Each structure stands twice: as structure tokens, then as C-alpha cells.
Amino acid sequence: MPVKNDPYTDAMFKRLVAKREQTAKNRERALAKRKAITDLAEEERRDYLHPEEDAEFREFTVHIKHLDSELKHLDERIQELSEEAERSATLTDGALAVQRARTRVESVREGRTYEQGNGRSYLQDLARLQLNMDTTGEARERLMRHARDVAEAAASPEYRDLSRTDGAGGYAVPPLWLMSQYVELARAGRAYANLCNTQPLPAGTDSINIPKMATGTATAIQTADNGAVAETDLTDTSVTAPVRTIAGQQDVAIQLLDQSPISFDQIVFRDLVADYATKLDLQVISGSGSSGQVTGVRSTSGITTITYTSATPTVSQLYSKIADAVQRIHTLRFAPPSVIVMHPRRWAYLLAASDSNGRPLVVPDSGNPQNAAATLGAVAAQQVVGQMHGLPVVTDPSMPTALGAGTNEDVVHVVRASDLLLFESGIRSRVLPDVGSGTLTVRLQCYGYLAFTAARYPASVVEITGSGLAAPSF
Structure with a gap:
């Protein structure tokens, strides 16, 4: 992951990941198109390619080689940013430990983080964190404190009676579409x-x-x-x-x-x-x-x-x-x-x-x-x-x-x-x-x-x- 609280580095990391995903998709499409050429020859029981097929096959091979080179370069850049983030996280481990200790002490004196009427919203903090809008780190801190509240408050535990039924929590469990295993129509x-x-x-x-x-x-x-x-x-x-x-x-x-x-x-x-x-x-x-x-x-x-x-x-x-x-x-x-x-x-x-x-x-x-x-x-x-x-x-x-x-x-x-x-x-x-x-x-x-x-x-x-x-x- 990119370095936290660094908008420029974070944006660069996202662009690199998005570009790599698109390049990988382009490579899969090129491989599929090249395979379609050989599949046709195999289906027709041919051990050779027609001239136009051979030219198209070679063109796809060159294109795939170029995409492989581009993927390698993108992987190197992503790895560099990831290593930089790990180094930054190591440097701040001590500070985070102090902050966690202080939070535990304060949580003894305070009510629950998202207690009704205190003006704080769990969903709002969660959205800010996921959208990288938590510039001060306060939303992350409140979410972490809430997690500890739930785990440690044995006297007043929270229960969830939701299921995978749509409308009762089920929309949070989306169906998985195996697009790579698309079932083709069986034909003679x-x-x-x-x-x-x-x-x-x-x-x-x-x-x-x-x-x-x-x-x-x-x-x-x-x-x-x-x-x-x-x-x-x-x-x-x-x-x-x-x-x-x-x-x-x-x-x-x-x-x-x-x-x-x-x-x-x-x-x-x-x-x-x-x-x-x-x-x-x-x-x-x-x-x-x-x-x-x-x-x-x-x-x-x-x-x-x-x-x-x-x-x-x-x-x-x-x-x-x-x-x-x-x-x-x-x-x-x-x-x-x-x-x-x-x-x-x-x-x-x-x-x-x-x-x-x-x-x-x-x-x-x-x-x-x-x-x-x-x-x-x-x-x-x-x-x-x-x-x-x-x-x-x-x-x-x-x-x-x-x-x-x-x-x-x-x-x-x-x-x-x-x-x-x-x-x-x-x-x-x-x-x-x-x-x-x-x-x-x-x-x-x-x-x-x-x-x-x-x-x-x-x-x-x-x-x-x-x-x-x-x-x-x-």
C-alpha cells in the first residue's frame, strides 16, 4: 500500500494499479484472440495455419510480448511504492503504540464511541476512511476505538441477528460471477x-x-x-x-x-x-x-x-x-x-x-x-x-x-x-x-x-x- 496521508503518492499508486489491471486485461484478450486462431485450425483438423491466420498469430505474439514487458515495469514501480510504505509504517509503529495506550485509558472515562446522540456516525467515518477523506486520522481512530469497545465491553455486548437474506444483511454478500469460466453453448x-x-x-x-x-x-x-x-x-x-x-x-x-x-x-x-x-x-x-x-x-x-x-x-x-x-x-x-x-x-x-x-x-x-x-x-x-x-x-x-x-x-x-x-x-x-x-x-x-x-x-x-x-x- 502507498504511504498514508500522502495524497500524491496514494494517487500515483492507484493509477499504477489501475493501469496494471487494464494491461493484464488487454493481455488476456490478446491471448484469447491468438488461441481462437489455433482453436479454429484444430477444430478443422489442420496442422497448419492459413497465411492470413499466420500473420495475425505473429502480430498477437509481438503484442503479447510488449504487454509482458509493460507489466514487468509496472510491477517494479508498484513494488517500490509498497516497500516505501512498509518503511514508513515501521517508523511510526512506536507512535501508534503510544496512541493505542492513550486511547485505552481515555476509553475508560468516555462513553461508547458511537453512542446515540453524541454527534458521531459510524457509517460516515467508514465512508471517509474508504474514500481517503480522513485527512486528520480522526475517523480511523474512532473506528479503532469502536472495535475495542465491542470486543471489551463484556457487560453490554452487541448482537447481530442479520443473515444472508437480501434486505436483512444479504446485500452485503454480493454474488460472485466467474466470468473467466463463461459457459459456452454445446454444439455438434x-x-x-x-x-x-x-x-x-x-x-x-x-x-x-x-x-x-x-x-x-x-x-x-x-x-x-x-x-x-x-x-x-x-x-x-x-x-x-x-x-x-x-x-x-x-x-x-x-x-x-x-x-x-x-x-x-x-x-x-x-x-x-x-x-x-x-x-x-x-x-x-x-x-x-x-x-x-x-x-x-x-x-x-x-x-x-x-x-x-x-x-x-x-x-x-x-x-x-x-x-x-x-x-x-x-x-x-x-x-x-x-x-x-x-x-x-x-x-x-x-x-x-x-x-x-x-x-x-x-x-x-x-x-x-x-x-x-x-x-x-x-x-x-x-x-x-x-x-x-x-x-x-x-x-x-x-x-x-x-x-x-x-x-x-x-x-x-x-x-x-x-x-x-x-x-x-x-x-x-x-x-x-x-x-x-x-x-x-x-x-x-x-x-x-x-x-x-x-x-x-x-x-x-x-x-x-x-x-x-x-x-x-x-
């Missing part, structure tokens, strides 16, 4: 989209066209020497992936941004980016191809569909259907599938299944299980959770669960994911103060572009659907 990620063959979206176009061979050439046995050689002309077509936009915004009062003790703009942008990831994943899975949407996997013409109809579905039936899906990709695509994608509830249905002896059918793979329908890899979400038919199983809560005639059916996909093409731009953010300048409103906005197609090889996707995948019971 982009598990299915992360499986795709992801590429940067080319600039300067609103549609990506990929040439595709429609029918091929042919060979045949030559019937005899000098006989005719088979000749079949190939034909070609193209696959079109229009570029679409995902965008969102939030209007915020500028007072909220200025006065909030946390970086509220970062909270808004993090939530916008999180919802962006969810909407992109939904587009990849179920985009309709109209009204500004991409053509998602389920809407792609030519994918294989297996209908699983059963009034009393079992794990063994689903196991057989997935085996059928695997062989269809082998048969029609002439290449192996790479992953099985299902809703978390379907994987939980498999985990809950047991044989007639109560033994689980899906068990951890560490014990070399025998006759297991699947193996449990990890208790995880929106990533690889186990294996089935030798393929990794990925759960995605964005897989549909409201299909069928009121039976809330979900679907299971067996996919050769490398054949799915997803073109993405970086997510761009904007702060627009002009649109609401008349009301001191700031618009926070983020947007990005994508193009997607599963039409290169529709046979790379097999969808299992039907009443056998109705909402499970546990």
Missing part, C-alpha cells in the same frame, strides 16, 4: 465433414466442374489373326459443385463490448464459428441441393440404399446389413470402403446389446475378444469410437434421427470417404460499426464458402435405412 461438430477429401476452395469462381467419364472404352478377344479389333468410343460428362455460403451475425451494443470484464466479442465469434461447423456438417450429410444448399451425401443421385425392415431388430441383423453394404462398395466401386458413420444412439444400441448369457457383444479390443460383433476403441465423441467389419466406426450427432413414419429412424453410412470432395474457404470475420452507428450498435459477422460433391463415385456411399433402425430402447 463436423465429424462427417472431417472424413471427406478436403481441399482449399479455389478463388474467383462460383462453381466447380469436374470432368467425369460416363461410359468407357472396351476390349474383346480378337477372333483370328488380322481380325477386327474391338472399338468402343468413350463418352464423358461432368460433376458440378456450386459454391455456397454459410454466414451468421450478431448485433451487440457497444457498451457491452466496452464495459464487459471479459472479451465478449470473442464469445460471440466462438459461438458463430461453432455453429458454422455444425451447419457445414449438416450440409455435407443432408444438403438438399436447392435454396442455396449444397447437394449432400443423402441427396446425391446414384448412392446405394439398403432397406433394413424389421419389427424386432437385432444386432445380428444390423451386422449382416453392414456386411452387405461393405460388399456392395467392393462390387460396385471396385475399391474398399474406409469408414462406417452412425448416430451416437446407434452405437450406444450396439454397446448395450448382449447375448443370451448377458455377455456384451461389443467389447474393448484390448482383450483379444472372440465372436464380438464390434470392438470398443475409445469412449469418445464425434470421432473414431471402435471397429466393425474391420472398419473404423465414427459417431456424428448430426446424422438424421427423424426418418420413417413416426418411428424416428436413423441411418448408417458405409463410405469410401476419399471419394467425397469438400472445398472450403477460410472462415472470415467482420466487425461492422457503421450499420448501427445511430444506436451505438456493432454488428459481429462471420461467413465462409464451400462446395461439395459425392457424385464423382456415388457407389462409394451405401446408406442403410428402414424400420430396423427405429429409435432404440435402453
Whole structure:
């Protein structure tokens, strides 16, 4: 603390402390903004930063280093003033001891310090002390004497029947807001989209066209020497992936941004980016191809569909259907599938299944299980959770669960994911103060572009659907 009764030193100490607090807040905001860059890269499963992200990351790093230097300098100045105050307090200890002794003697002869009608106010003295208006030290002396009166007057003790109820003392116990632990909204990620063959979206176009061979050439046995050689002309077509936009915004009062003790703009942008990831994943899975949407996997013409109809579905039936899906990709695509994608509830249905002896059918793979329908890899979400038919199983809560005639059916996909093409731009953010300048409103906005197609090889996707995948019971 600064030296008492020295207004200049006290004011300087307060300015230094206030400046340090503001500098520390600025550093926390810079750290949060820099972390948002790496969080985005991690969320998109990238081990690199885009050029604009890298430049922004470096800029924040330099700024944080400068703030660290400024904090160190402020700490040194505050320490100097604190040490000066301690030295001053040591010099006046003797004088204070004499004053306390004199007060004890006088208090024997006097009535209570704040006795009714003596013209002294406890609250007034307390306010003067807290506002540094006690220039003579009299308010402090009276408060100290009152404290001794309360502690030593055994013949007339004071009682307090107040509680933490508002209006009965409770307003003196304010609620504690843990602003640093702000609870963000839980949102689904982009598990299915992360499986795709992801590429940067080319600039300067609103549609990506990929040439595709429609029918091929042919060979045949030559019937005899000098006989005719088979000749079949190939034909070609193209696959079109229009570029679409995902965008969102939030209007915020500028007072909220200025006065909030946390970086509220970062909270808004993090939530916008999180919802962006969810909407992109939904587009990849179920985009309709109209009204500004991409053509998602389920809407792609030519994918294989297996209908699983059963009034009393079992794990063994689903196991057989997935085996059928695997062989269809082998048969029609002439290449192996790479992953099985299902809703978390379907994987939980498999985990809950047991044989007639109560033994689980899906068990951890560490014990070399025998006759297991699947193996449990990890208790995880929106990533690889186990294996089935030798393929990794990925759960995605964005897989549909409201299909069928009121039976809330979900679907299971067996996919050769490398054949799915997803073109993405970086997510761009904007702060627009002009649109609401008349009301001191700031618009926070983020947007990005994508193009997607599963039409290169529709046979790379097999969808299992039907009443056998109705909402499970546990």
C-alpha cells in the first residue's frame, strides 16, 4: 500500500494499479484472440495455419510480448511504492503504540464511541476512511476505538441477528460471477465433414466442374489373326459443385463490448464459428441441393440404399446389413470402403446389446475378444469410437434421427470417404460499426464458402435405412 496521508503518492499508486489491471486485461484478450486462431485450425483438423491466420498469430505474439514487458515495469514501480510504505509504517509503529495506550485509558472515562446522540456516525467515518477523506486520522481512530469497545465491553455486548437474506444483511454478500469460466453453448461438430477429401476452395469462381467419364472404352478377344479389333468410343460428362455460403451475425451494443470484464466479442465469434461447423456438417450429410444448399451425401443421385425392415431388430441383423453394404462398395466401386458413420444412439444400441448369457457383444479390443460383433476403441465423441467389419466406426450427432413414419429412424453410412470432395474457404470475420452507428450498435459477422460433391463415385456411399433402425430402447 502507498504511504498514508500522502495524497500524491496514494494517487500515483492507484493509477499504477489501475493501469496494471487494464494491461493484464488487454493481455488476456490478446491471448484469447491468438488461441481462437489455433482453436479454429484444430477444430478443422489442420496442422497448419492459413497465411492470413499466420500473420495475425505473429502480430498477437509481438503484442503479447510488449504487454509482458509493460507489466514487468509496472510491477517494479508498484513494488517500490509498497516497500516505501512498509518503511514508513515501521517508523511510526512506536507512535501508534503510544496512541493505542492513550486511547485505552481515555476509553475508560468516555462513553461508547458511537453512542446515540453524541454527534458521531459510524457509517460516515467508514465512508471517509474508504474514500481517503480522513485527512486528520480522526475517523480511523474512532473506528479503532469502536472495535475495542465491542470486543471489551463484556457487560453490554452487541448482537447481530442479520443473515444472508437480501434486505436483512444479504446485500452485503454480493454474488460472485466467474466470468473467466463463461459457459459456452454445446454444439455438434463436423465429424462427417472431417472424413471427406478436403481441399482449399479455389478463388474467383462460383462453381466447380469436374470432368467425369460416363461410359468407357472396351476390349474383346480378337477372333483370328488380322481380325477386327474391338472399338468402343468413350463418352464423358461432368460433376458440378456450386459454391455456397454459410454466414451468421450478431448485433451487440457497444457498451457491452466496452464495459464487459471479459472479451465478449470473442464469445460471440466462438459461438458463430461453432455453429458454422455444425451447419457445414449438416450440409455435407443432408444438403438438399436447392435454396442455396449444397447437394449432400443423402441427396446425391446414384448412392446405394439398403432397406433394413424389421419389427424386432437385432444386432445380428444390423451386422449382416453392414456386411452387405461393405460388399456392395467392393462390387460396385471396385475399391474398399474406409469408414462406417452412425448416430451416437446407434452405437450406444450396439454397446448395450448382449447375448443370451448377458455377455456384451461389443467389447474393448484390448482383450483379444472372440465372436464380438464390434470392438470398443475409445469412449469418445464425434470421432473414431471402435471397429466393425474391420472398419473404423465414427459417431456424428448430426446424422438424421427423424426418418420413417413416426418411428424416428436413423441411418448408417458405409463410405469410401476419399471419394467425397469438400472445398472450403477460410472462415472470415467482420466487425461492422457503421450499420448501427445511430444506436451505438456493432454488428459481429462471420461467413465462409464451400462446395461439395459425392457424385464423382456415388457407389462409394451405401446408406442403410428402414424400420430396423427405429429409435432404440435402453
